[in-house]
Structures are given as C-alpha cells and as structure tokens.
Amino acid sequence: MTDPTDDTDPTTATESSDTGGIGDGERDPPRDPTLHRPDGGTVLEDDRDADLDRGPLQQWVSDSISHPERVYRAMFYVAAIFFLVTTLFPFYWLLMVALTPEGQLQDIVFTPNGFNPGAFVEVFEVIPFHIYMFNSFVIALASTIVVLVIASLAGYAFGRLEFPGRTPLMLLVLVISFFPPAAFFIPLNDLFNTSFAFLRPITGDGTLYNTPFALVTPLSAIFMPLAIFILTTFYSQIPDGLEDAARVEGTTRLGALFRVIIPLSAPGVATAGVLTFIAVYNEFFFSFLMTDGQPENWAPILDGILAYQGQYQVLYNLMAAASILGVIPVAILVVIAQEKIVSGLTAGALKE
Amino acid sequence: MARVRLENITKRYGEETAVDDISLEVEDGEFVTFVGPSGCGKSTTMETVAGLTQPTEGRVYIGDDDVTTLAPKDRGVAMVFQNIALFPHMDVYENISFGLRLRTYDDEEVRRRVEQAADIVQLEGMLDRMPAEMSGGQQQRVGIARAIVRNPDVFLMDEPLANLDAKLRVHMRTELQRLHRELDATIIYVTHDQAEAMTMSNRIAVLNDGKLQQIAPPLVCYNEPTNRFVAGFIGSPSMNFADGEVVDGGLETSNFTVDLDATRLPGVSVDDTVTLGIRPEDVHLTRYADSLAAPTDPIDARTDVLEPMGDEVFVYLLLAEDVEGSMEEDPATSPNQLLMSVTPDTEIEAGQDVDVVLDRSKIHLFDADTGDALVHGITGIEGPESGAAPTEAE
Numbered sequence: 002m003t004d005p006t007d008d009t010d011p012t013t014a015t016e017s018s019d020t021g022g023i024g025d026g027e028r029d030p031p032r033d034p035t036l037h038r039p040d041g042g043t044v045l046e047d048d049r050d051a052d053l054d055r056g057p058l059q060q061w062v063s064d065s066i067s068h069p070e071r072v073y074r075a076m077f078y079v080a081a082i083f084f085l086v087t088t089l090f091p092f093y094w095l096l097m098v099a100l101t102p103e104g105q106l107q108d109i110v111f112t113p114n115g116f117n118p119g120a121f122v123e124v125f126e127v128i129p130f131h132i133y134m135f136n137s138f139v140i141a142l143a144s145t146i147v148v149l150v151i152a153s154l155a156g157y158a159f160g161r162l163e164f165p166g167r168t169p170l171m172l173l174v175l176v177i178s179f180f181p182p183a184a185f186f187i188p189l190n191d192l193f194n195t196s197f198a199f200l201r202p203i204t205g206d207g208t209l210y211n212t213p214f215a216l217v218t219p220l221s222a223i224f225m226p227l228a229i230f231i232l233t234t235f236y237s238q239i240p241d242g243l244e245d246a247a248r249v250e251g252t253t254r255l256g257a258l259f260r261v262i263i264p265l266s267a268p269g270v271a272t273a274g275v276l277t278f279i280a281v282y283n284e285f286f287f288s289f290l291m292t293d294g295q296p297e298n299w300a301p302i303l304d305g306i307l308a309y310q311g312q313y314q315v316l317y318n319l320m321a322a323a324s325i326l327g328v329i330p331v332a333i334l335v336v337i338a339q340e341k342i343v344s345g346l347t348a349g350a351l352k353e
Numbered sequence: 354m355a356r357v358r359l360e361n362i363t364k365r366y367g368e369e370t371a372v373d374d375i376s377l378e379v380e381d382g383e384f385v386t387f388v389g390p391s392g393c394g395k396s397t398t399m400e401t402v403a404g405l406t407q408p409t410e411g412r413v414y415i416g417d418d419d420v421t422t423l424a425p426k427d428r429g430v431a432m433v434f435q436n437i438a439l440f441p442h443m444d445v446y447e448n449i450s451f452g453l454r455l456r457t458y459d460d461e462e463v464r465r466r467v468e469q470a471a472d473i474v475q476l477e478g479m480l481d482r483m484p485a486e487m488s489g490g491q492q493q494r495v496g497i498a499r500a501i502v503r504n505p506d507v508f509l510m511d512e513p514l515a516n517l518d519a520k521l522r523v524h525m526r527t528e529l530q531r532l533h534r535e536l537d538a539t540i541i542y543v544t545h546d547q548a549e550a551m552t553m554s555n556r557i558a559v560l561n562d563g564k565l566q567q568i569a570p571p572l573v574c575y576n577e578p579t580n581r582f583v584a585g586f587i588g589s590p591s592m593n594f595a596d597g598e599v600v601d602g603g604l605e606t607s608n609f610t611v612d613l614d615a616t617r618l619p620g621v622s623v624d625d626t627v628t629l630g631i632r633p634e635d636v637h638l639t640r641y642a643d644s645l646a647a648p649t650d651p652i653d654a655r656t657d658v659l660e661p662m663g664d665e666v667f668v669y670l671l672l673a674e675d676v677e678g679s680m681e682e683d684p685a686t687s688p689n690q691l692l693m694s695v696t697p698d699t700e701i702e703a704g705q706d707v708d709v710v711l712d713r714s715k716i717h718l719f720d721a722d723t724g725d726a727l728v729h730g731i732t733g734i735e736g737p738e739s740g741a742a743p744t745e746a747e
Binding site for chain 2: 243246252264265
C-alpha cells in the first residue's frame with residue numbers, strides 16, 4: 002500500500018503545481034503578447050501621428066525608404082556630377098588660364114581675367130611646340146605599331162596554338178606587366194647612353210639616347226602585356242575553320258593571321274591600338290628622362306610644356322594653352338574610336 | 354587531277370590515338386567517302402591529307418609527290434568545310450577569289466574564273482552579297498565555288514552538308530555528284546551520314562576507332578561487309594545479329610536453329626562460336642517466301658511494334674515466347690528480337706504470331722570474338738567463293 006501512495010503523491014504534486022501555474026494567470030504575462038505589450042501595437046499609431054511634426058529631411062528620408070529608386074537616382078546624379086566636375090573642371094580651369102593675359106593670372110575667379118586667345122598662337126612662337134607635338138605623335142604611333150605587330154604574333158600563339166608552357170609564359174607576361182617602370186629605368190638609361198658601333202650610321206654617336214628608339218622601345222615593352230591579353234582573347238575566338246580555310250586556300254599561318262584573323266578582330270585590334278597610343282602619348286616618366294628635352298632630340302609634348310618655364314618667369318597661360326592643344330589629338334582619336342573601343346572591351350566574349 | 358596515297362598514317366594526341374596506321378589509295382578522279390561514327394578519326398585523316406594536321410607517323414602522297422611535310426597551300430588541294438568557313442568580312446566574289454588573289458593571276462583571269470565557278474554552283478548574280486545575307490545552302494555553294502575555282506588536284510570535303518536541312522541536303526547531294534562528273538576530280542568526302550556515303554561514292558572507306566575497317570564500293574560494303582562493325586554500320590536500319598554456336602549440321606542460336614554444313618563453309622567448323630547477321634529486308638514471312646531459292650526453316654515469332662515508313666514497314670519481332678519488347682535493348686543486337694522489313698501491302702499487325710524465314714544466301718557469319726566476316730551467304734555450294742573474297746583492307 003505504501004508504494005502506490007508514494008507513486009501517486011508526486012503525481013498529484015506535479016499536477017497541483019501545474020494547475021497552480023495556470024491558476025496564477027492574472028499575474029502572468031498574457032498569452033498573446035501583441036495584445037498588451039506596450040511597444041508592439043502602438044508604434045504604428047505614433048508613426049502616423051508624427052507625420053505632422055516632421056522636418057523636410059525626415060520627410061525625405063521616410064519617402065526614400067518607401068521609394069528607394071529616388072535614392073538611386075539621386076546617387077546617380079551625385080556620382081555623375083562628381084565625375085564630370087573632377088574631370089572637366091581642370092579643363093575649364095586650363096582654358097581660363099590660357100585665355101587670361103600674362104600678368105593677370107592671380108585674379109581668375111571662374112571667368113578669365115581678360116581675353117587673350119592669342120595665347121594659342123603664341124605657344125608656337127615662343128618655342129617650336131608643333132615639333133614637340135610631332136615628336137609625341139611619331140613616338141606614340143611607332144610604339145602602337147610595334148605593340149600591335151608583336152602582340153598580334155604573341156596573341157596568335159597564346160590564343161590559337163597549343164604548346165607546352167603556354168600558361169606559365171602567359172603568367173610571366175602578366176607578372177612583367179606589374180613591374181614598376183622605374184625598376185627598368187636605370188639599366189635602360191645606362192644602356193641607351195652606351196655607344197654601339199653598329200648604331201653609329203643611324204644615330205651618329207652610337208647611342209639611343211635622344212632618339213625616338215629610347216622612348217619607343219621601353220614604352221612598347223611596358224604597354225605590350227595589356228595588348229597581348231586583349232588580342233589573345235580576340236584571336237582565340239575566331240573559329241578554327243576560317244584559319245584552316247585560309248591556309249588551304251593558299252596562305253601561310255601568318256598570312257591567315259593578317260588576312261583573316263586580324264580583320265575579323267578589328268574591334269580588339271582597335272582597342273589595343275588606341276589604349277596603347279593614349280598610354281604612350283600620356284606617359285611621363287620615360288618621356289621626361291630619355292631625351293634631353295630639346296625638340297630636335299625627339300623630346301615629346303611633356304618637355305614642350307615644361308619649356309615655358311624659364312629661369313625668371315613661368316608662362317602659365319602658355320603652358321595651359323599648350324596643354325589644351327596637346328589633349329586635342331587624343332580627344333579626337335577617342336571620339337573616332339570610342340565605338341570600337343567600347344565594343345572591343347565589352348563584346349569580345351560575344352563574337353561567334 | 355591526282356591520286357592520293359596514304360601510307361601507314363598514325364596520329365596520336367598525347368596518349369590518345371586518333372588515327373591508327375591507315376593506308377589507302379584514292380585513284381585519279383575517284384570519289385571516296387570516309388564514313389564512320391563520331392570520333393573515329395575520319396576528319397583527322399582528311400586533315401592529314403590537307404596538311405592541317407601533321408601525322409605522327411606515315412607519309413602522304415598526292416600524285417607522285419611526297420607531301421607529308423608540305424604546307425597546305427603547296428599541296429594543290431581545296432577543302433569544303435562542315436561549318437562552311439566563309440570569310441565573313443568578304444563578299445562572295447572576294448571569298449571565291451581569295452585563293453586566286455594570293456597567286457599571280459591578272460584581274461581579268463580572276464574574274465573569268467570566279468564567274469565560271471559561280472556558274473557551276475548556280476550563284477550567278479550573288480557575287481556582291483555578304484555571306485551573312487545568304488542561306489545555308491547558298492553559303493555552302495560559295496564554299497564549293499571557292500574550292501573549285503582554283504582547279505585543284507584533290508577536293509577534300511569535310512561533312513559539307515551536315516549543317517544543311519534535310520531537303521537541301523538531298524538536293525546538294527545530287528549537285529555534288531553532278532559536280533564530280535563535270536569536273537572529273539578526285540574527291541575525298543567525310544561524312545557520318547551513310548546515305549551520303551552510299552549514294553555518292555565510288556568507294557567507301559569505313560573507319561572505326563581510328564582504324565580502317567573496309568574500303569570498297571558501296572554495294573560491296575553492304576553485301577559483303579568485312580567485319581561485324583561494317584555490317585552494323587552500313588545499312589539503315591542496322592543488320593540483325595544473333596550469337597550462336599556451330600553444331601553438327603547447323604547453327605544454334607538461343608532462339609532458332611539454321612541448317613548449315615560446316616564442312617562446306619571455309620573458316621567455320623563445328624563448336625565455333627559465331628555471330629549470325631541478317632539484314633531486315635532478308636527476313637521474310639513464310640507465306641511470302643515461295644520465291645526464295647534457299648530459305649531457312651521457319652522461325653516462330655510474334656510481332657511487337659510496327660513502324661510504317663511509307664515505302665516499307667519495319668516489324669520488330671519477338672522470338673522467345675515469354676519475352677516482352679524492351680526499351681533498353683537495341684533490337685539489332687538483342688538475341689530475342691529480330692527486325693524485319695516488309696512491303697506496305699503486307700497484311701500484318703502488332704501482337705500477331707507469325708512464321709519467318711531467313712534468306713540463306715544473305716546470311717553473314719562473323720567470328721564472335723574478332724568480329725571478322727567468315728562467310729557471306731550459307732547456301733553452301735557457291736557460298737564459299739562469294740564469301741571468301743571480301744575486299745580486304747587490313
């Protein structure tokens with residue numbers, strides 16, 4: 002008898018404690034918390050009431066949360082205006098400086114202090130700036146041609162041939178493109194100042210310093226990897242059948258490259274060419290150091306602009322005018338080629 | 354025009370052997386088709402003739418010259434490609450004249466020959482179109498014109514009709530035959546479509562796994578296949594095969610027995626395991642078999658599925674009593690099924706019990722292990738002679 006009692010006792014105890022728990026209901030939190038919790042249900046009502054008290058900023062924020070596209074549009078305009086100002090304002094300022102007569106340069110506030118369009122003529126009178134421009138043009142063009150020819154051959158090999166070591170070689174090209182150009186400068190400058198007998202008929206003193214080669218050679222090498230990558234991508238996408246057809250019809254592999262593959266990769270070639278041209282045209286480091294700055298020694302535009310800086314005066318207005326003139330050829334080039342560049346940079350993967 | 358001779362051509366890609374010791378000769382003016390399943394090495398073999406692929410071993414001769422190491426442009430070959438491979442940046446005239454302009458012909462001569470070639474493939478008035486503006490058939494005709502304009506010694510055609518729709522393909526097939534007759538040219542043609550191979554070629558070279566299986570005129574390949582692969586590959590639908598054992602006085606397969614006298618058949622002896630091969634059209638209903646000179650004993654069967662094709666009806670026969678037709682089994686190789694083709698006016702329906710006989714003169718026996726053909730036709734008397742002389746290629 003004791004055992005059953007012992008058994009029932011705890012059971013009753015638990016039951017009673019359970020019922021006790023429920024029975025204490027009045028002091029317990031209600032089973033549905035949303036009904037009575039002070040924060041839960043009331044927030045919405047507060048929100049609507051507060052509408053009237055809001056300032057314009059709060060109102061805008063609240064609208065933005067419900068209509069996020071307004072924020073995106075606002076961000077677009079902010080970003081676009083920011084980039085437009087940072088890129089175009091310097092040109093605007095250059096123009097103002099160029100148009101301001103010499104001697105009144107310190108008072109420019111958004112409009113030129115005077116009007117002197119003659120500065121654009123004067124730049125050619127003070128120094129032979131057209132020769133500097135010509136030099137730059139020749140150097141950029143020569144580098145572009147060298148880059149396109151060699152990168153085409155490399156791109157053909159990397160893009161269309163299977164050979165052992167292709168990937169390591171490709172990586173090597175990539176690694177070299179990451180070297181800082183300054184690392185090449187001292188050995189190259191030393192090399193270009195060394196006199197070689199076989200160069201004497203070409204350069205006079207047998208060195209490459211003060212010749213376009215001193216610029217074309219290193220600049221071509223530096224901008225080559227990018228061109229190789231662009232052209233590799235394009236050439237690899239030309240169907241094998243077209244090359245085979247050209248070869249059966251009577252071209253060599255090289256002939257097929259120049260007659261079929263390159264014409265069909267025109268956007269890629271244009272992209273690589275324009276990028277190289279602009280990069281070489283704009284390059285500072287080697288351009289500044291590989292010649293002595295004299296126009297007859299193939300000094301590029303950079304040296305021309307700096308040549309307005311004399312020992313006793315700096316012709317800022319002419320420097321500004323020369324800078325604007327120097328930008329024009331590249332601007333024209335980009336406008337002409339932009340369609341090809343865009344399709345070359347983006348549509349490469351879509352070619353058949 | 355020239356002969357083409359391949360001597361022991363082998364091509365390996367690393368460990369893979371794409372072409373394995375192929376030797377063959379294409380006569381002057383002959384139309385030879387390389388046929389075989391995908392990846393059998395037929396395109397690679399053709400590319401070694403074109404010079405687009407260097408063979409790992411072996412020599413290629415065109416005419417009397419060893420051209421193994423010559424560049425494609427110096428071989429006097431022209432090629433028509435499966436993907437047509439017109440130069441998309443050139444118009445039709447420039448495409449056709451591409452090869453001529455690389456050589457020293459004067460403009461007048463180039464124009465004359467281009468117009469002549471365009472005439473042959475019926476492309477008049479389209480010379481200033483761009484390839485993208487043309488239909489597939491027109492593009493392929495430009496491709497053919499580009500090949501014939503140089504008047505090459507050898508034409509290589511790598512599945513030129515594969516990308517065309519079915520109707521156009523049949524049309525171009527006849528055009529190519531006409532072209533072959535007009536030009537009297539040596540043509541090597543690659544296809545996986547045996548209808549093209551059968552209809553156009555003087556001889557068919559059947560390839561499998563990089564090896565040449567048989568090179569013979571189409572009907573010889575059809576009637577006297579040199580091995581089981583050729584027998585199964587040539588002909589559509591495929592030949593029926595049944596494994597069996599030669600016993601005294603007959604051949605026993607799992608479902609039927611065929612009388613034969615092993616002593617009168619060369620290469621066959623009692624206790625050999627052989628594969629019997631019979632084409633669907635050589636299986637006959639017993640009630641229509643009166644005209645057969647040498648029918649086998651009737652075989653009990655039940656019809657399973659009928660495929661009316663219009664000009665004929667394919668009947669899938671089940672041989673074993675309790676066997677159901679199965680999706681998994683290829684009727685050509687399943688031991689319990691037999692494919693028969695009958696004329697459409699035959700009274701037959703699915704699920705019917707029928708008696709069939711085989712035409713003994715059309716029964717092929719293959720070695721069950723090697724697949725090599727042993728006998729074509731087991732009528733017994735003239736059988737050995739007709740069977741002993743398949744055009745051996747290996």
